[in-house]
Structures are given as structure tokens and as C-alpha cells.
Amino acid sequence: MTAAECGTLPVLIAPSSGEQELWPHLGSSLSLNCTLRFIDSCNATLTWLKNGNPAPEVYREQSFWNSLNSSERFLTSILNVNLTTEEDYGNFTCQLQTVNASFTLHKSDKAGHIAAVLFALCVLAILVVGTILYIKCRLNVRLWYRDKYADLEINDGRLFDAYVSFCPSNIDTKFTNFILKPHLENRYGYKLHLDERNLLPNTEPSAELLMNVSRCRRLIVILSLAYLEQEWCQNSFRNGLLRLLELSRRPIFILFENQYKELPTEVTQLLNSQRGLLKMLLWKADSVSPASDFWKELRLVLPRKMSLSEGRGDPQLQNQDDRDPMLTVNSETADPDPDGDLGVRRTFYKAPPPRMAPVRQVENRENAADVDISDLGSRNYSARADYYCLVTEPDL
Known part of the structure; x- marks a missing residue:
């Protein structure tokens, strides 16, 4: 049958793209659907090829039906493929005159799904371990950061x-x-x-x-x-x-x-x-x-x-x-109990402080000039204003 017998070339309805690539698992079965539309009334037979050779007819199903417009006719051919061995994979083509559609069956690697599942489990395990470490070590991390950058x-x-x-x-x-x-x-x-x-x-x-x-x-x-x-x-x-x-x-x-x-x-x-x-x-x-x-x-x-x-x-x-x-660290008012073993400042824990001998008056007044008071005005008391009370002359 030639193109002149049908008037015009058929139109491919399915698959719409004309080419499909599939990755079915070994041991599965699938149906390849090829549908075409004819503009004029004619008889047509669709041919299935596998890797360029005719496919077995035992797996083929073909049917015709007319549309509401009597001038159009549809042809649907379904090829059932059972993937029992690796030889069942390949390129399947449905062909009518010069119109064809191809289905390429690739072997699906099950290990890919296993790898994806293992990857998801690893990510989940990392999140769980990270959460546990954060709960256990968050204070240590915050202390380290504070001691380093605060x-x-x-x-x-x-x-x-x-x-x-x-x-x-x-x-x-x-x-x-x-x-x-x-x-x-x-x-x-x-x-x-x-x-x-x-x-x-x-x-x-x-x-x-x-x-x-x-x-x-x-x-x-x-x-x-x-x-x-x-x-x-x-x-x-x-x-x-x-x-x-x-x-x-x-x-x-x-x-x-x-x-x-x-x-x-x-x-x-x-x-x-x-x-x-x-x-x-x-x-x-x-x-x-x-x-x-x-x-x-x-x-x-x-x-x-x-x-x-x-x-x-x-x-x-x-x-x-x-x-x-x-x-100053060596001041007389330093902590009498620096180790903190008692921490209680009561007189009955310690003996009374020794009496200080009265300070004798300096016989030579000239020795008082040895005390250097020239830096009193340059001292910085601003940081300790809370325990210095400055008295002005009007307050006297």
C-alpha cells in the first residue's frame, strides 16, 4: 500500500514525541502503544520492528475505529513486551509508510535505587548524629567561642x-x-x-x-x-x-x-x-x-x-x-581566705588582728618631701567613680 492509496500520510497520535526512552526493571512487562490517524478511508497495516528486524507477532495487538467524522480513521497497535532476559531490551519501532515512532528500552540498574536509599539513610544518620552532638556539645562550643572571641x-x-x-x-x-x-x-x-x-x-x-x-x-x-x-x-x-x-x-x-x-x-x-x-x-x-x-x-x-x-x-x-x-594584689585589704574553703567572714574563725604600734611623728620634716605627689592630677579615677566621693569646698 502506497501513499496514493490512502490519499495523505497518516498523523502520529501516540507517542506524541515520536521517540521514547524507558528504563524498565528486568522481569517486568510493559505495553508499547502506537496510534495513528488517517485523513482518508484506507486499509493499513502497522509494522513493528525490534533493532531493525520484525518483532514477533504473538505480542502484537491491533485495532481500528472511526471518528465522528467519517473521513477520518484511527489505528492503534499495542506491542506487549516481557523482559525476562537482557536480550528483550532494545529499540522497538512502529512503522506505517514513512511515519514511525520508536521506543528504546534500557536496562535499569537496581543498584542505583539501592544507592539512593543508602544515601538517604546516610544523610538521615548524619542529621541524627549532628543533632545529638549539638545537644551534647552545644555548651562546649559556645564556651569555646566565648573564650575565643568575646x-x-x-x-x-x-x-x-x-x-x-x-x-x-x-x-x-x-x-x-x-x-x-x-x-x-x-x-x-x-x-x-x-x-x-x-x-x-x-x-x-x-x-x-x-x-x-x-x-x-x-x-x-x-x-x-x-x-x-x-x-x-x-x-x-x-x-x-x-x-x-x-x-x-x-x-x-x-x-x-x-x-x-x-x-x-x-x-x-x-x-x-x-x-x-x-x-x-x-x-x-x-x-x-x-x-x-x-x-x-x-x-x-x-x-x-x-x-x-x-x-x-x-x-x-x-x-x-x-x-x-x-x-593592688598585695593590699592589706586582700581576701584573707583566697582559697574559698570557708567563705565566712566572722571574727570567731580567726584571731583578732594585731595592734599596730602608734606612728611616731617625723622629726625631720624635710623627709616628707621625698613623697612624690606630682602625678596625683594625672591619675585616672573615671573608671572607679562609684567608690570615690569628691567633696567640693562649698560642702565643707
């Missing part, structure tokens, strides 16, 4: 790293003097100022409290049940907390896990509502370990420490331009 809080005229307020009860005193103070001072070199008196006994903070807090870079409150039984806490804990937030930047509250459930509901709700302005740490049974998260989180909110070689003094005050005895 700013040093020096030249601020402050003598202590933290002001610790606690209630003089048996539990709070032992925790502060025998756990908190020795660990921070002996292990990490922090300097703490302990105060067991009421932090805010009156409606307004006292001048002594303001001076002591201003000498410390952080404020730590041991918030226990005994601490909350103080008068200022029982009257208005909300007002007291607001005043504490004014005294110190992001104060640190340490709570005991075994007492947390017994705390008043309004206290815990108020602390949780102010989490952005304060830091809450929970002391647990396993927090006593030096590697616990409690100490890591506490160090993150304390100032960064700068270590110097032994004998060079306090690194936080190393760059001060003043030789005031108030800031």
Missing part, C-alpha cells in the same frame, strides 16, 4: 566578677561557701563578693548595696525557700525583682531542683515571664560534677576570664593606669 570586661573599675546574695540558712550557706565559691574561684579564677544580708530590706536599695553591687560585674541570687521567706520577698516579690533588674544587667537566679515544686506559683510564673531579662539555673543532683551543664551555663553568663602567668596579678585589672593600693 570581649573582655576590663578597665571597668570593678573588683569582683559576681555579687552573690543568699540567705544565711544551713543549706544555702553550705552551698554558697563550700560549692559555689570554691568551684568558681579555685577552678576558673572568678572573684565573688558574698552577702548573706537581705538584698532589699527597704523599699529602696541602700547606698551600701548600690556601692557593693556596682563593684561587681554580675549579680547571683540563691533563690531558695528560705530566701523567699525574707520579709521583702514575702511583701512584694514582683517589686523586689523589678528593682533587682534595675541594679544589674541580667541577674542570675539559682534554684534547687528539690525545692522548685514547692516555690510559690506567682514566683515561678514571674521568673518565667522575665526570662529575657534574667537567667535561671536549676541545681540538680548531678550538677555537682565539674563537667555538668550547670557550670557551663553559669560560666556562659559570667564574664570572660583572661589568664596570665603566675605572679602577674589580676588580669581584669592588669591594664589599670592607677597604682591605688585599693587595686
